[in-house]
Amino acid sequence: MKPPRLADHLLTWFCAPHLREEVLGDLHERYALRVTRLGEAKARRRYWRDVLAYVRPSIIRRQPTQFSTPKTTTMLRNYLKIALRNIVKNKAYSAINIGGLAVGMAVAMLIGLWIYDELSYDKYHQNYNRVAKVMQRGIFEGVFGAGGYMPLPLANELRTDFADDFTYVVMSSWTREHILAFGDKKFTKQGNYLSPEAPDMFTLKMLRGTRAGLKDPASIMLSESVSQALFGSDDPMGKIVKIDNRLNVKVTGVYEDLPYNTEFRDMNFIAPWDLYVSSEEWVKRAQDNVEWNNNSWQILTQIAPNATFDAVNAKIKGLRVKHVPETAPYKAEVFLQPMSRWHLYTGWDKQGNVEGRIQYVWLFGIIGLFVLLLACINFMNLSTARSEKRAKEVGIRKAVGSVRAQLISQFFSESLMVVAFAFILSMLVVILVLPLFNEVADKQLGILWTNPMFWLSGIGFSLFTGIIAGSYPALYLSSFQPVKVLKGTFRVGRFASMPRKVLVVIQFTVSVTLIIGTILVFRQIQYAKNRPIGYDRNGLITITMNTPELHTHYNALREELLRTGAVIDMSTSSTPATDLNSQNGGFEWEGKDPNFKAQFGTIAVTHDFGKTVGWQFKEGRDFSRNFTTDSAALVMNETAAKYMGLKTGSPVGMIVKWNGKPMRVLGVIKDMVMGSPFEPVVQTVFMLDYNWAGVINIKLNPEQSAPESLAKIETVFRKFNPGSPFDFKFTDQQYALKFATEERIGKLASIFAMLAVFISCLGIFGLASFVAEQRTKEIGVRKVLGASVFSLWGLLSKDFVVLVTIAFGIATPLAYYFLSNWLHKYEYRTDISWWIFAVTGAGALGITLLTVSYQSIKAALINPVKSLRSE
Amino acid sequence: MRRSDLGEFEEVVLLAVAVLTPKAYSVVIAEELERETGQTVSTGAVHAALQRLEQKGYLSSVLGEATAERGGRRKRIFTITALGGRVLSEVQAVRVRFWDRIIPNIRLEWS
Numbered sequence A: 001m002k003p004p005r006l007a008d009h010l011l012t013w014f015c016a017p018h019l020r021e022e023v024l025g026d027l028h029e030r031y032a033l034r035v036t037r038l039g040e041a042k043a044r045r046r047y048w049r050d051v052l053a054y055v056r057p058s059i060i061r062r063q064p065t066q067f068s069t070p071k072t073t074t075m076l077r078n079y080l081k082i083a084l085r086n087i088v089k090n091k092a093y094s095a096i097n098i099g100g101l102a103v104g105m106a107v108a109m110l111i112g113l114w115i116y117d118e119l120s121y122d123k124y125h126q127n128y129n130r131v132a133k134v135m136q137r138g139i140f141e142g143v144f145g146a147g148g149y150m151p152l153p154l155a156n157e158l159r160t161d162f163a164d165d166f167t168y169v170v171m172s173s174w175t176r177e178h179i180l181a182f183g184d185k186k187f188t189k190q191g192n193y194l195s196p197e198a199p200d201m202f203t204l205k206m207l208r209g210t211r212a213g214l215k216d217p218a219s220i221m222l223s224e225s226v227s228q229a230l231f232g233s234d235d236p237m238g239k240i241v242k243i244d245n246r247l248n249v250k251v252t253g254v255y256e257d258l259p260y261n262t263e264f265r266d267m268n269f270i271a272p273w274d275l276y277v278s279s280e281e282w283v284k285r286a287q288d289n290v291e292w293n294n295n296s297w298q299i300l301t302q303i304a305p306n307a308t309f310d311a312v313n314a315k316i317k318g319l320r321v322k323h324v325p326e327t328a329p330y331k332a333e334v335f336l337q338p339m340s341r342w343h344l345y346t347g348w349d350k351q352g353n354v355e356g357r358i359q360y361v362w363l364f365g366i367i368g369l370f371v372l373l374l375a376c377i378n379f380m381n382l383s384t385a386r387s388e389k390r391a392k393e394v395g396i397r398k399a400v401g402s403v404r405a406q407l408i409s410q411f412f413s414e415s416l417m418v419v420a421f422a423f424i425l426s427m428l429v430v431i432l433v434l435p436l437f438n439e440v441a442d443k444q445l446g447i448l449w450t451n452p453m454f455w456l457s458g459i460g461f462s463l464f465t466g467i468i469a470g471s472y473p474a475l476y477l478s479s480f481q482p483v484k485v486l487k488g489t490f491r492v493g494r495f496a497s498m499p500r501k502v503l504v505v506i507q508f509t510v511s512v513t514l515i516i517g518t519i520l521v522f523r524q525i526q527y528a529k530n531r532p533i534g535y536d537r538n539g540l541i542t543i544t545m546n547t548p549e550l551h552t553h554y555n556a557l558r559e560e561l562l563r564t565g566a567v568i569d570m571s572t573s574s575t576p577a578t579d580l581n582s583q584n585g586g587f588e589w590e591g592k593d594p595n596f597k598a599q600f601g602t603i604a605v606t607h608d609f610g611k612t613v614g615w616q617f618k619e620g621r622d623f624s625r626n627f628t629t630d631s632a633a634l635v636m637n638e639t640a641a642k643y644m645g646l647k648t649g650s651p652v653g654m655i656v657k658w659n660g661k662p663m664r665v666l667g668v669i670k671d672m673v674m675g676s677p678f679e680p681v682v683q684t685v686f687m688l689d690y691n692w693a694g695v696i697n698i699k700l701n702p703e704q705s706a707p708e709s710l711a712k713i714e715t716v717f718r719k720f721n722p723g724s725p726f727d728f729k730f731t732d733q734q735y736a737l738k739f740a741t742e743e744r745i746g747k748l749a750s751i752f753a754m755l756a757v758f759i760s761c762l763g764i765f766g767l768a769s770f771v772a773e774q775r776t777k778e779i780g781v782r783k784v785l786g787a788s789v790f791s792l793w794g795l796l797s798k799d800f801v802v803l804v805t806i807a808f809g810i811a812t813p814l815a816y817y818f819l820s821n822w823l824h825k826y827e828y829r830t831d832i833s834w835w836i837f838a839v840t841g842a843g844a845l846g847i848t849l850l851t852v853s854y855q856s857i858k859a860a861l862i863n864p865v866k867s868l869r870s871e
Numbered sequence B: 001m002r003r004s005d006l007g008e009f010e011e012v013v014l015l016a017v018a019v020l021t022p023k024a025y026s027v028v029i030a031e032e033l034e035r036e037t038g039q040t041v042s043t044g045a046v047h048a049a050l051q052r053l054e055q056k057g058y059l060s061s062v063l064g065e066a067t068a069e070r071g072g073r074r075k076r077i078f079t080i081t082a083l084g085g086r087v088l089s090e091v092q093a094v095r096v097r098f099w100d101r102i103i104p105n106i107r108l109e110w111s
Helices: A005-014 A017-038 A040-053 A073-089 A091-119 A152-161 A224-231 A273-279 A281-288 A309-316 A319-323 A325-330 A358-385 A387-400 A404-441 A452-477 A482-487 A498-529 A548-552 A554-564 A609-613 A628-632 A638-643 A706-720 A731-737 A740-774 A776-784 A789-823 A834-861 A864-869 B008-020 B026-037 B043-056 B082-101 B104-108
Strands: A131-140 A143-147 A166-172 A176-182 A185-194 A206-209 A219-223 A240-243 A247-255 A269-272 A295-303 A333-338 A540-544 A567-573 A587-589 A600-605 A617-620 A633-637 A655-658 A661-669 A684-688 A695-700 B059-066 B074-080
Touching: A005 A017, A005 A040, A017 A040, A017 B026, A017 B043, A017 B074, A040 B043, A073 A091, A073 A404, A091 A358, A091 A404, A091 A452, A091 A740, A131 A325, A152 A166, A152 A281, A152 A295, A152 A319, A166 A273, A176 A224, A185 A224, A185 A273, A219 A224, A219 A240, A224 A247, A247 A273, A269 A273, A273 A281, A309 A333, A319 A325, A319 A333, A358 A404, A358 A452, A358 A498, A358 A740, A387 A404, A387 A452, A387 A482, A404 A452, A404 A740, A498 A740, A498 A789, A498 A834, A540 A731, A548 A554, A554 A567, A554 A706, A567 A600, A567 A609, A609 A695, A628 A633, A628 A661, A633 A638, A638 A661, A638 A684, A695 A706, A740 A776, A740 A789, A740 A834, A776 A789, A776 A834, A776 A864, A789 A834, B008 B026, B008 B043, B008 B074, B008 B082, B026 B043, B026 B074, B043 B059, B043 B074, B074 B082
Parallel strands: A185 A269, A219 A247, A600 A684, A633 A661
Antiparallel strands: A131 A143, A131 A295, A131 A333, A166 A185, A166 A295, A176 A185, A176 A240, A206 A247, A219 A269, A240 A247, A540 A695, A567 A695, A587 A655, A617 A661, A633 A684, A655 A661, B059 B074
């Protein structure tokens, strides 16, 4: 009949000692009363309730007059006070410690935010876990290929034959620029044509209208920002908007802009898929003729709640071969790429292994950890280096009666306080540099003020850092024997500085590896930038042909533009010179191995294309208006000529049949880099076709200033094409965009590498100052005996130089290994030349000497009278 | 006199102490209150009220004898101080004055 013991324990724990007796007594007495009155079960319940009701400040508050044990707040306050005094007393040391840690933590925090953003990509969509893109893959001549270009009838088949497996099947055009006009306001905006279920699948947040807004084929849904641009603060619902100057549609909804970290962030409007089919002749044809061979669109799906990706994949994988049997030899398969993998696992290497941005997430995660590690190492090193200075203090404290636990608490509270300051400082740093970081990283990161995970990890990680960093001094210093220390015979053993040296070597290994890596990334970018591109991109601009007027008035437009003198030449092509996204099979020629399924990149151009972009002929001639037979002719690039594998060497004059249509090869041009500058050039054929035009290419007159020329061009364009805004792109800028990812990664890596070096230098700066201080007497004696300043400088610097050299020796093979792996993924790559290592090594040594020199020269210059007179 | 110093619950507790003197301690007070009001009164609430009243100087306390049910622990016995007594009687006087001013026929209309 005893009251609950656990409750008693709880009460004893939180109740102030001076109240314990009466409170417990009261409770027990009442319990006894209640047992007789209410029975045991009820009494126990009440007992618990009473105990919990005692959790209040007046019960918990301890009496100040009571003797306090070392664990109580009184002692803690004492620890913190002493810690603060120590921090203030050794200003330089604290600045190095706090500054270094803060930088390391800030880097880790930035990287953490970056990784968080990468991992939370597309999570805006509530059906994140069930949405997938339909894709197809195959093995073509031993090379794995996968893509999201899908045939139109597949969507219908998924909808009907696999109705149980899919909640939504959505046809989608590719996000591209269209002209939206309302009254005389015209904008070029990116958007998609999508099936009516799309808003449900994307779980768009509707600001006006409902998600059912695409049911009517003459409707459009706008993002908030587009609505703002077109209508300002007016109500857009029901207003008529014109797409590409020819389709009138009614606004049936406005949705919240998709966040920056989503795949569809550029989807600024959604128009109905049916409108697309009815307005685009070639799409209608594909639908009417059930063209399984025309892979031109995307299919997005959401699988049913009871379906799994694996199960659905197993069912649908044969669909491609079923409808297009000739793809069987390529092991063609249809599969679903879940939304959760869209961003981070986008790529496949030639063997079909998954790769993608996830590598960068790992890379940066590791860099972040290392930078943080470097900062912790500094902290530990400096604390242990100071151990001799504090040895006396420890001895006296122990002699006076300190227990070891108290000393440990003291040192931990010191390190935790330093970490706390560093954490606050690092938050400030992050707040300050975040805008800059966002710009470099092309992100829109913010500090996650409201995310408990952020605070938990921040605080957890500070505690961890504080304990790890403080552990060595706390455990090591507190173990000193007071007798030895105070007798003055205390000497740190021969190997005491060994761990410190190892840590310095680790620091520099990391730093040097990072530097080598960064240099190589930039070398690789520079190498690809210097690659001969086979055409002249200076003064070349492209304009999208997105209205019917441009097609009908093309010739008149061209003539008038040439007359202005602002334009040297003008032509159209199916894609800009910076873009090659169409590949076709079905090519035959004489002497071709019948088993060789040739595939060429295909581009339609007009007569003047060559002169406009300035391609260079290796042999043969350009298209010419003088030969009417040129309408069935093609020009190919060098790679294509080689790819054909002709025994005679040159294909010029040969007939190449494409889907049965014979075309004469007019000439071979030098390779033009149209795709990725890191990849080999694709075998490409250029065909004459005025109907398959996508963009207008214009070569500006170099004699005139570009703004002047553009103004003239704009006037002419306005005349022929009044319905659309005058938007153009400079080809050299478009080309530069191809390096964006690599440059971004390179810039980030270089910033982190620099900070890593900075932290490491801070560390040896601190160490050097302690070494110099330690050896003041020795230096004094040496000076008195006639040592020169230079020899003293050498004496003090030698140790560090040795350490850095060892680090360099370790870093070199490491860096070589990782970087040759990294470079391997680029077809067009620079080599890892020896001078990178030489320069980095020399740089690291130079920086080390510079850092150490300040302290060693200061020590060497000090007047020996001063240093020897003390004590 | 700072009347706001005395909460309703405190007033009842103070009264209970007055009634139970010289054997007033938290358990009997709590039990007494439970009996009088018909509601459960937690030991903690009474304890807190007693602590507050003592702080205000309306009560004084000494540690009393121990009993077996208490596991041999002593109890804190409360008595009302002169100040406490005065406050109590003033409170009562205020109430009585108000009661006296209620016109009887209005009183009938309450129910």
